[in-house]
Structures are given as C-alpha cells and as structure tokens.
Amino acid sequence: MTSPLKLPVLFLTDPIVLPGMVVPIELDEAAQAAVDAAQAGSDSQVLIAPRLDEGYASYGVIASIEQVGRMRGGSPAAVLKADRRARIGHGVTGPGAALWVEAEPVESVAADGRTTELANEYKKLVVAVLQRREAWQIIDAVNKLNDPSAIADTAGYAPYLTDEQKRQLLETPDVTERLTVLIGWTKDHIAEAEVTEKISEDVRDGLAETQRRFLLQQQLAAIRKELGEGEPDGADDYRARVEEADLPDDIREAAMREVGRLERSSDQSPETGWIRTWLDTVLELPWKTRTTDNTDVKAARAVLDADHHGLDEVKDRMVEYLAVRSRRASRGLEVVGGRGSGAVMVLAGPPGVGKTSLGESVARALDRKFVRVALGGVRDEAEIRGHRRTYVGALPGRIVRAIKEAGSMNPVVLLDEIDKVGADYRGDPAAALLEVLDPAQNHTFRDHYLDLDLDLSDVLFIATANVMDTIPSALLDRMEIITVDGYTEDDKVAIARDFLVPRQLERAALTADEVTITEDALREIAANYTREAGVRQMERLVAKALRKAATKLAGGQDAAIVIDEPSLKDFLGRPRFTPESAERTAVPGVSTGLAVTGMGGDVLFIEASASDGERSLTLTGQLGDVMKESAQIALTYVRSHATELGIDPKALDRNIHLHVPAGAVPKDGPSAGVTMVTALTSLALGRPVRSDVGMTGEVTLNGRVLPIGGVKQKLLAAQRAGLKTVFIPARNEPDLDDVPAEVLAALDVRPMTDVAAIVAAAIEPASSESAVVTAA
Template identity: 45%
Template sequence: MTDEEKKTNPQEAADTPSDPAEPGSRPTASVAEADAESPKGDNPSPEEEKESGPEIPEVLPLLPVRDIVIFPYMTLPLFVGREGSVAAVDEALARDRYIFLATQRDPSVEDPKEGDLYRTGTVAMIMRMLKLPDGRLKILIQGVVKAKIVEFIEAKPAVRVRIDRIVESPMKEGSLEVEALMRASREKIEKILSLKNMPVEILMVTENINNPGVLADLVASNLRLKIEEAQSVLEEEDPVTRLNLVSTLLSRELQLAEMQAKIQNQAKEEMSKSQREYFLREQMKAIKQELGDIDGKSEEADDLKGKIEAAGMPEEVKKEAEKQLRRLEGMHPDSAESSVVRTYLDWMVELPWAKETKDNIRIGTAKEILDEDHHDLEKVKERILEYLSVRKLKDKMKGPILCFVGPPGVGKTSLGKSIARAMGRKFIRMSLGGIRDEAEIRGHRRTYVGALPGRVIQGMKQAGTRNPVFMLDEIDKVGADFRGDPSAALLEVLDPEQNFAFSDNYLNVPFDLSKVLFIATGNVIDPVPPALKDRMEIIPLSGYTDVDKLAIAKKYLLPRQLEENGIRPGKITMRDKAILAIIHEYTREAGLRNLEREIGQVCRKLARKIAEGEKGPFAVTPKSLAKYLGAPRNLPEMEGEADEVGVSTGLAWTPTGGDILFVEVSLVDGKGGVMITGYLGDVMKESAQAAITYVRSRAAKLGLPRNFHAKHDIHIHVPSGGIPKDGPSAGITIATAIVSSLTGIPVRRDVAMTGEITLRGRVLPIGGLKEKALAALRAGISHVIAPARNAKDLEEIPKHEARQVRFTLVKTMDEVLSLALTRDPFRWKKRKTKPRRGKGAPAKGAGKPKRPPRAKGPR
C-alpha cells in the first residue's frame, strides 16, 4: 500500500503492523488518521487546552521509539516488544495512561541509555492496548504536549523520567506576517495534494487551525522527514520560527512533487512492464538528484570515468573504453550484457597502460647480484651484463628475447629472478607446460560466457607495470590440438617488431609489450617451432661438474636446508667428502634438485635427534651417510672393470644432461644375421648397419677373412633396455665394439667416444659435446674421442673441466680404432692360436686369413 493510499484510508493505516519501538519500521500518521481516531467531540481544541491545560504528572514512564518523532495531536499505533518498554506501558496503564515518548539517536541500539535519547519529546496518552500472542503489545497513542527530560529517576523495571512541560506563549492576534506565513503554508499543502491526486478534504483540517505552532506540528508530523529534521522542528519552541522551518521543508517537498509529476507525465504513455520498471528507476534517480544524493549506478559510472582518465590509455584505447562506458550507462544494471561490459571496463582500467618502474641499472651491483645468486655460469652472466649495459646507454631499445636451455635444476628460473632484482623490475612467471589452447595466450572473445584475457595480459595486470621481467617457463612443452597452436600465438608476443601492438582477443585493442623483458626457459630446444626459435636468442646451460656441485652445496644448498629445518648454524657440519659421496652415490643428474633433497633428508634426520634431546654437534661423514640415506643407489660404472673385448664406452646426450652408455657385441655361429637390441630408435639402428658395412669394407686391412660374416651372427646390444635410445652419435662406438669382438683386441676402459660414422669411415660432428664431456668426467673417464669438426665446441667447456679430460679429435674411423683399442688393429701378425669365441675373436671355422700388406693407418 502506498503512502497516498494510507492517508486516504485511515482505518487500514492504523491497523498496519508498523513498529516504531522495534527496528526496521517507520509508521506515519496523517491528518486523516488523527481525525479518524480522535473525533472532534472527544479532543479539546488547542485554544481550550491553553486555557485549561491537562494536568501532566512531573514523573512519567519513558518509552523510547525508533525511526520516528512523535508530535502533539498525532495519533498512531505502536508495537511494543522490549522488556523495559512493556513495563513502561503497564505502569502508564496502571496510573493515568500518560507516558513520555523520546526518540533514539541510533535506531540500532537495543538498550538505550541517557546519551542515546533526545531530551525533547512528547507526552502521549495511551488510548487503547492489545496484547498479541507473541507477548508484544499493540497500543494506540495520541500526543498531548511537548516536554523536556529534566532527570532520569529509575531504570528498572521501567525507566522513569522527571519532565518539564513546554508551554508556548500565546500569540498576538492580527499579525499580518504570521497570517501570510500560515496562508503560504496552506497553499503549498494544497499544491502538494493536487500534484499527488489526493482528496482535498485533508486541507479542511488545516483551515480550522489558527495557531502557527499547532499548524507547524501537524504538517511536520505528516511529512516524511529525517529524524534529525523532525527533531529540530519538535525542539523549536517559538511557533513562528517553527512554522518558518516547516515552510522551508514544504517548499522542498513541493519541488519533489513537481519533479515527480513531471516524470510521470513524460513516461505515462504506452508503458509496458519493463518500461514501468525503467520509469520507477528514473523517478528514483531524479528524486535523489534533487536531494543531492547520487545513486549507485551514477557513482559507478563516475568512478569508471575517473579511472579511465587516470589510466593513461592511448587515444585509440581510451575511445573504446569511453564507448563501452556509454553503453553501460544505457543498460539495465541487472542485465547479463551490463555484467560483461562492466568486467571488460574493470580490466581496461586496471591494466598498466602507462605505469612502469624506473630501471636502476648499476653494472657492478648487477654483477654482484648474479654472482651472489649463482655459481659459475660465466657465459650466461656475461650475456646478461651485456644486455644491462646496452639498456643503461640506450633507453629506447627493443628488448631481446633470451631463452635459457638446459637440463632441470641448473638455475634457469632463478636466473630470471636475479635479472629482475638487478634491474629493479617486477618479476612474473608463466608456466607454458601442457598448454594446448591458443586462447590461453590470446584470450577468449567477449561473446563467450566467462571470457577472460589471455595469460600474458593477466600477467601484465598482476605485475602492475608495463616493463616487468616476464618468464615463459617450459616453452618446449607447449602442445597443440584442435583448439589451436599456442606456440603460434607466442610469435606475436616474442617478436620485437610486432609486440608493441599485441592484440588480445578479449581486449580487442592493442597493448604495448615492447618494454617487457621476456625470458624463456626449456630443457630441449628441438620441440620449439623454427619460427619461434628464430625470435629468441638461445643461451645453453649445461650441467654442473662435481667441483661445481660441491661449491654450490656448501654455499647455497646446505645453509638453506639448515634454515628450513630449524637447525642453528654450527650444529651440523658436513664434510666435503660426505657431500661428494652424496653426489657420486645417491644422485646422478646434471642439476641440483636431487642433491638438495638428499641434503634435506640428512638435515631432517638430524633435526629429529636434536628435537629428541641430543645436544650434538653432529658431523656427517661418508661412512655415516648410509645411516641417513640408506644404501648407495648409484655405483660407479667403471670401477673395478678391466679392458674388455667387444665392449666399448659411448657418450649420450639426454634432456637431463649427458650420460655414458655401453655397447656390447658378441659373435655366435649362424648365417650372417644381425641382431640389434636395447630399445633403440631407427636412427641408431641405421648407425649400427652403417658400422657393420664399414667393418666389412675394412676386413682385409683388419686381418679378417672375406667371408667372416657368412658363418656368424652378430648381436649388438646396448644395456638399459628399458630406456629409449636414438641418434647417430653412437656410430663409432658400435663400430669399435664390432672390430674389438672380431679381432679379439680389448677396448680401453678409460676411453669414451662419440661421433657419427659413414659407410666410408668418415666421422661426422655431433651435438651436446659439453654435456657428454661432463658425463665422462662424472664417470671417471679421462680420455674422450670426438669428431674433429666439433673443435669449436671445446671452447664452451670451462677450462677447469677441460683440464681434467683429454680430448682427441678424429676425422676417420681408422683413427678411432687406433686410439680406442689396446693395440693397433691394422698392425697385426699371423695368429698361431685359435681366436676366442663369444666376446673374443671370430668363432671356430672363420678361417685363417692371409697376411695383407701393412696398412698405414693413423695412430
């Protein structure tokens, strides 16, 4: 029921369950209500009351009310539920029905004290009372006179107060000013009633009132005023001043009524349900604007407009943002489209269009930071310092895309963090491992439900600046499927010629990525598409030697594990031999992750002892490692072995670093078949076939009969059959093992080799020589045979590592055989004894070859 309907139906208004004494309600009393509840024959006129004046006791029970101010001559129902309020009503009914009503300053206070109540209130008479089933009381009260609280007397069970009645001085008759003021007030009331289409009978009540104070109270009681405004009217004792104040409030109400009527006239024709809702919202907006209040939608629009101005967007982007803001203002706030536009604008204003951190580049400090965070890696550090130097000399430069490639655990990700710390920039890491959806990079179109920008734009928002260090981790593990190729989407991100206007599908406006320093990492570079690889500067990171691992463990790993396990420095000492024993016997890796895990396990075991009360200090030795880590898991491959026939040592490259592999060859009676086992790939099998063909072509020079292959089967096996192996670099290793098995000459155990073989015995270059050299060093091999065309790769091997291994560069397979076998197979003598079978020389029946001319092969 609307307020207008309540005023025209006094009975329904009186019965409306409004509870000023309880929170969340605000009853109103109209002129019609007062007339309906108080007939003229029962209520004295104001003039009669002035002359006689009702006898009001000085001490009355107090009833605090919320959300309303009670005026004299005001009749309305109240619901009473608080314990003290019920007691006050009972006391008033037991005496003379008079009760004092005072308004609370804060409606939410359940138990108001003296400071929570206004001192000026109204003495009212309880006309009716009804007890409700839930224990509350419904009373009908009528205001009598104004009064002030002089003193609070009692608090229990009901609050009682001593009051001082406010008696207004009689007005002088015939004052033109007062008469004009009253007439103006009546005219305003008449206009308001006409604008709201209410019955004019209500105006008759005001026509019969000649006292300006009574008129002011009656009008104020029927205006929907704030508590503070209504209380100020009640507290004003001078009738003329009070009527002036009410006249001002009537003027404001008249303006609101006129605005309301204007809005109603504009939106009256052909109004559907949705149009009616729009009209009501516009009506509320107009009213709030007239009152000086701004609705939430306007506040949001103004807030977004201010953020757009402050974001520093390029002109093209700013126009798009303002266009979307205008669309948002014209939408229903609860529509689905408005939610999409609002989310889009939130992204637009939160992106760092103009914010950037100032580079604080000091080459000396940067070098100290890199040396502090990482051991060795001199070539990588040198390239980083070169970039920082150029950046310091030239502000506007296109940032290179660095790509660190190396086995796990060598410090690729932490290098990116060190670069960001050296430059004073924010660091953002985005893992690309397993991403198969192109939308992860470029984002989704806004037409999709739940669309978001791509992870590149999300990272820029997270950084809060447009020039962070952005790490693209595991770039070699990006996949592709029916949803697109993410690596193709990265082409625009990582191209300095294009990324100044990177276009995200969600934003649909260009975003400048040219000032971002992108750093990519990967374990292998082969899976990266050539077009993407061409946009990056590849910086390889090889594994660490034992000496490097020892230094890193002492400087970084052990102190970090002691701190993480709550062990004070000096409580545990780990000798160098113990760390080397962990490296050799418990870890076999190019990086450092497993080494740190094993050191952490030792620290945890000792932390338990300390927690159980043992004082220490504790010394970790190689002999005590088994107690903490169990039996050694890795035994040296070459330890205790002698030179063998038919077994050669090769070097292999793996994504986790270099490794050694053995090739075994045995001869058995047969018909010239070849068996190749050991989970080998096609390329490696072809290398074995090429090695056999080479040996057959050199049979005469090696002292072998021409038909040696016709009566024997050759079995080539590479151990560790559960591990897939492929590649051409084992060609010379297989050929050496075949020649050793056929001639009976053992292969040197301290020699490892790598290289691709051709049918004519040429040795072709291979890759990953540095990693393979480190693998040989870890296995205790002191001599490495490599292709001559890999001489350039020797420069990448650190000097302190190169000094521990002797490299021999060869061009032909004949040179390899002269170096790898214990004696030169091309300088043979006629055998007087039968050759060994199995892993030895050719089997029985192979025949005794004639001595060929002495070959002049290289040594």
C-alpha cells in the same frame, strides 16, 4: 569666481559621494553633530568628504540635507543630496561640536564639442552596462541627461568602480579628463564582463547537459523499474573510473565506447557481464607504469654472483644487455613504446641447474618486476592470445595476465618450459608465441580478449627449456640460445656449501653450530650419491641428512653433529652410483658412448653380439629411426673395411645383435655411429674396449667422423662417470672453449676425423688381451 563657503564637515568612508547622488547615511556622533550644525544654518548644507588614513581629501561635495529620521533598526539617519564639487580649504571655527572648514565651490566648465562627444560615448557605454542588468528605468533616466559633468558623475553609482577610482573622479574637476578616464574603465569592465559571461554560459551549458543527462538517467531508471529490469549497477562508476584512470588516448576512447554500451544494455543481457569483466581487465593493466632500470653494471653483476654460482655465460649476457641499455638511455636513444631491444633469451639445459631462479635474479639485478608464466603442457592457442569475448568464461591470455600481475609494462617475464608447449585441434600455442617474442611485432601485440594493441617491446622475455629439439624452428629463430649445460663436481660442492646447506638448515630450523656438513661429505654426495647435471637431487639428499640430524637432536643428543664422509652411510645409506664402465666393457663388443637427454649428459653403453644364423642385424633398446640407420651404417662400414681393421671378413657374416640399454628408455640422435663401429670391431676382434674411454660422433659409410651437438654436457657426463679419454669429432673442437677448465684438465679430449683411428686407440691391444686370457 565663487566666494568660499563656511560649512560643517561630514566624513564618510563608504560610499564615495559624487555630485548628483542622493544617499542615505547612518549618523554616528560626529555625523550627527555635522547634521545638527547644518540644520542650524539657513541653507542646511554640509560638506561631505572622504575619510583617508592620512587625513581628509582635498575635494568633497556640498550636499543639502533632504530628510532626517531613523533607520528601520532605530538608529538615527539622514538623506543627503550632493550638489557641487568643492575644494576643501583650511579649518575654521563654527558653532556646535562639528568640524567646520572653508570650502570653495568648483564651477562646471561649459562643454565644447570634444566634451559632448565623450559624454555621448560614455552614455552609450553606461546604457550597455545597464542593458546587461535589464535596468530599463535607470536607462531612461540616463538617456534624459545632457550635461556632460552630470553624465560623468553618474559613475558614483557604478558598482564596478572601486572607492579609489571614485575618489579620483571626485578630485578631477575637469569633465573632459573625467570622461576620458571613465570611458577606459568602463570599456575594461565590459570586456571583463563579456569574458565572465562567456565562462558562465559555458558552465551553464555544461550544467544543463549534466542536468539533462541526470534527468534522462532518472527517466531510464523509472522505465526499467516499470519493466521490472532493475538498474545495472556500476555504469556511472565505470565511467568515473575510466575518466580518472591514467590511460593512453586510444585505450580511453575504446573503454568509453564500452561504458556507453554498458549504460545502454539491460541488466539481464549477458553482454553486461562481458563488458564489466573487460573494463575491469583494462583498468587493472598498468598502461603507463614502468619501473626504472638499474644502470649500475657492477652492482647488477654482484647480484647475479650472489644468487648463483658459475653460469658465467648467462651473467655476461645480462650484463651486456644492461650496459647497452644504459648507454642508450644516457644518449637519449631509449624510446619507450617503440621497437625494443629484441632481448629474447632461452636458457637451455637440464633440470636443476637454476634456469628458473636465474630469471628472478635477473629481475632483481635490473630492479624490475618479475613474473613467471608456466607453459608446460599448454596446448590451447587461446592460453597465449586470449579467448574471444563472446565465449562463455573468456579470459585474456597468459601474457596479458602476466603484465597485470607484474604491475608494470617492462617486467622480466620468464616463459618456463617453453619446449613442452604442445599443439592439438585447439591451435598451436608455439605459433602464437611468435608475435610475443618477435621484436619486430611485439610492440603491437593484440590479445583476442582485449582486442587492443599492447606494447611488449620493453618486456624482457627469458625462456627456459630442457631440450631444443621440440621447439619449432620459427620460434627458435626469434630467440637467443644460452646453454646452461650443468655443473662440475667442484661447482656442485660450492653450490651446496654456499646455497643449499644454509637454505636447508633454515628449513629444518637448525643452525650451523648444531649441525655441520663437511666439504668432503658434500663431494662424496656429488660423486657417488647423485648422477645429475643440476643440484636438485643433491639438495634433497642434504635435506634428508639434516632431517635425520634434527631427529637425533630431538632425541636428546646434546653434542653438535658433524656429518662427514665416513658417517654419510648413517644419514643417507649406501651410495647409489658407482663407476661401472670397467665392469660393462670387460667383455668384447661393448663400448662406451656419450649422449644428451632431457636430464643432461649421460654415458651410453652399446653392446654387440653375434650368433650363428643368416646374415642379419637385430636392433633392440627402443632405438629411433636415426639410431637404426646409424647401426646399419656402422655395420656396413665394418664389413666393407674389415681388412683395414684387422678383422676376418667372415666374423660378421652372422646374425649381429646390437643392443642399447636401458630397453625402457627411448633413444634417438645422430651421435652414436662411432660407438657402434667400435663395439662391432671389438666383437669381431675379440678384444674389449678400454674401460676409461668414451666417444661420441656420427660416422659416414667411408669412415669420416661427423660433428654432433652437446659437447659440453657429454664431457661433463664423462667426468662424472670416471672416464679419462674422450674422442670427439674434430669439427667440434671449437666447442671445447665452453667446457670448464677443470673438466678439460681431468679428461684427455682427442678430436678425431677418421673412425679407424678411434677404433685403433680405443680397443685394447692384442698383447693385453692375451695376458688376460693366460691369467684366466
């Protein structure tokens, strides 16, 4: 056993010194004292020990002082060569200012076979680490080492080991244990280094590709400059925009292909402008943007009620749509990007009833974006599907532009005036709308300009139309028809009171305290100043009255103005409409029919007269083919059933002239048959038709009354015209469920199956006629 040595201590924080290491150290005051004390001895040895927060370590190394001098900066320094491990004992006294301790050298244990194997394995690992750094001279020095303890202590130079790990090696005198620990640490380091190197290599490859691309682009720019072509602006910018944009994978792939074409094309190529416009369009579309629907059914209904009076059928349909959608979402059945709900509604009705504004209210109720697409007068199919990109001035279709304008993939899109879409040599836009509105197809709608699949399945399409006859049947088959037939007089008064008057007061910069329109005045406007299904003309009259009131206030009138029924003449002039049925039907041969036009329901007077001459039928009033046939059928029926009707068979064996005013308005439709029969019978009997009676229905040769359409609109028109009794076909009786209760209360609606019964009830009795003649 080696006897303990009495040595001065030199504490080092960094580095941790192991046996065999040669280290230069900068000498502070304590270190200088230790070196001076060591040099004063015969062997110039000092004990190097790691400094710890809690004191000093239990092991250190005995080192000899090889050289003492100064650093390049002038501070004192020494070069120490570590020799052996030593176990640090208790402190002892010694000369000088140094701290002296008793140190017991630790002798190396003779290596056995196991230790030699570990040493060789560790040497290979160290060589592998050094080869990565290409430290060939150090590799030669390591290969010359044979002592396992010396091989293990070379770890003192390893930069990948922490000070704590090196201190652990210093305090492990058993070489086998040291080598085992070192092999594990070194293997971990090599594995980590390999991963780091792989990552670095990937990064280098990426940088090399980027640098290569940059170099090629610079060369391309130089070549273009030599050719005088210039650099196409924005190619790199488009690539960055496409990479940063939130696009579906297939859309991104298509966009990147176009960016590549843009980078390869010259600035003078016309294709460059097409590609840039196409990329701008693709990047502006909200491919993954969707708004969240409002699932509160009651709140949605409240929004619809606040914006519109009446229109219960439309409101009920929207609430039903929302209720089903919220239930599907709550049960996880709502799948965005799949087959949609197929909710494509068409609001059919006359102008001014609120069809267009209703679409905006629906969007507010659903918390969706709203966009309007005006289809009136569109005759080019490319307006719907878009133009091919090869055409000059090519643009995407109106559907794609609407989605871009809305900024989301699930807006409410109002297709306004869909019945006014025309067709010519440029194609049929109505046919192009089939794919847009078909729930089985519109999840992959392909615009000709984009040439990409666009998912329209989550878009809520609402179409508006005045008449349904002009809409192609294939397109109509894909839509759910909701009729908005018009308003009753009470409805118009309520709408004017709650919506029109406040809006026009605001536009005229007036307040309710300055000008007031009474409810009686509004009712008079609705009854005698307008004759329309909607309220557009009524709003114009309200605006006119308020403008005149504003003029009076500007002229110096201080008192508040009240517009009541007696004063309406001063503001609006005399009434434009007065009941005319009594006047028109005062003579035999005139009957009152009911019709539906693009402006809603209306009354239609049919006049018949006879003159001497050849047996014939003359028709005037711009009648269509259907009405001409109805006139022939009516005359044939009356002639063949003259006896049953109480008519002299010879009364109609003359030139019969049938006229339908007004002559400047084209008329057609299969609902005037019973009216013509009544007019002809009245003419033949010489007795007038009751002035308070209206009728509608088609007639067959044997007198059966056939069903017609537009019952609700026709009954509303009858009420507006002041009629009291209306005859309708019996098979139209279910349509009365859609008629407002106040209209049914004001009219005596009689479903009929035989035109003879209508004639008998509609024509004045013979006794009344005699009384009239006598009085005259």
